[in-house]
Amino acid sequence: MASDWLDEFPSMGADQLSALRRTIDGAFRSFSREYGEAVENLFNPLREFLIASERLLTQSPWPLVLGGIVLVAWLASRSRRIVLGTILTLLLIGYFGMWDDTMKTISMIFVCTVVALAVGLPIGVAMSHWDRLQRVINPGLDVMQTMPSFVYLIPVVMLLGIGRVAGMIAVVVYAIPPVIRFTNLGIRLVDRDLLEAADAFGSATWQKMFHVQLPLALPTIMAGINQTIMLSLAMVVVASMIGVQGLGQPVLKAIANQYFTMGMFNGLAIVGIAIIFDRVSQTYGKRLQKHLEVVHG
Incomplete structure (x- = not known):
């Protein structure tokens, strides 16, 4: 029975x-x-922003683009080793004919990261101030972080069709949870004694936020930004299935046609870009933390 x-x-x-x-x-x-x-x-303004950044990186002379990326890497890290690695990686990418695809991937990551920060930072700040909001949003973030990346492509394609905008929205939704979580965590970890001292000096709520909480939480927030960039890079490759241009499309073509060398070379280019972003953002976060430790004694 x-x-x-x-x-x-x-x-x-x-x-x-x-x-x-x-x-x-x-x-x-x-x-x-x-x-x-x-x-x-x-979403047309975001599409225009993406097209403009892509044109800037792909149509500008490559030495100028290389110099700009190296300058950003130096200002953020102040590390000669990271700068040298950035130069060698980008020169190898250009030598093997993957420059345009790499610049398209970088522009997509840049725009998606900017959008994720513009949306995620205010949400994280709001969560740090209202426990009820945190209890409401946290389950949604759990779902977003455990959902398979391919699933995000289904609703955006049904709603927006195939193309840049759909891919950008899918990347942002997939990559935004870390910056929200780390912003909330960083602000909540600020020493209560410092907040009480700010209250004693008559600081307004916005003054405490911008002059005490956010500066002290910046190293933690930078860790969230680092994770958002990494997830954006991973999702850009997946989003090539719905027309997002860049290094993901040759990888997809290599899978479909069993081109081992094409897939391997473009995969290594993605790894190189990921290492550059990771090392630069991590080093900047560490420099920022040391600076704040010196300032606050």
């Missing part, structure tokens, strides 16, 4: 689940047909 019940169990809710899926899919398709164009127009 128990055996018969177990045999029937897997299909007990199949009809209800099928009906629920049809209802949700139908509603989403209707919403996409009705409001898809309006939603796409809403």
Whole structure:
């Protein structure tokens, strides 16, 4: 008898689940047909920003672009070893004919990181001040961080179609949780004695935020930014499946056609860019922490 019940169990809710899926899919398709164009127009400024940054990196003379990236790496890290590694990596990428794809990938990461910071930092600050908001948002962040990356492509393609905008939204949604979490954590870890001292001097709430909490939380926030950049780079490769240009498309082509060398070379280029971003952001975070330790004694 128990055996018969177990045999029937897997299909007990199949009809209800099928009906629920049809209802949700139908509603989403209707919403996409009705409001898809309006939603796409809403993201036009971001699309123009992405196109402008991509043109800047791909159409400018390569020595100028190389010099600009090296200058940013030096100002952030002040490390000759990191700067030398950046130069060698970019020269090798250019020598093997992957410069344009790399610049498109960097522009996508740059725009997605800026958008993620613009959205994620205020949310993280708000979470640090309201425990109820934190309890509401944390489960959503848990879902976002455990959801397989390919799943993010489904709703954005249904709503926005294939192209840059859809890929950018998918990358931002996938990469934004770390900056939210680390901003919230960094502000909450600020020493209470310092906040009480600021209150004693009559500081307003915004003054405590911008002159005490955010400066002291910056090293932790920088760790979140580092993770957001890494996740953006990983998702850009996945987003090549829906038309995002860059190093991900040759990798996808190599998988489809079994081009081992093409996939390996473009994969190594992605690794090189990831190492540059990681080392520069981590070194900047450490420099920032040391500076704050000196300032606050």
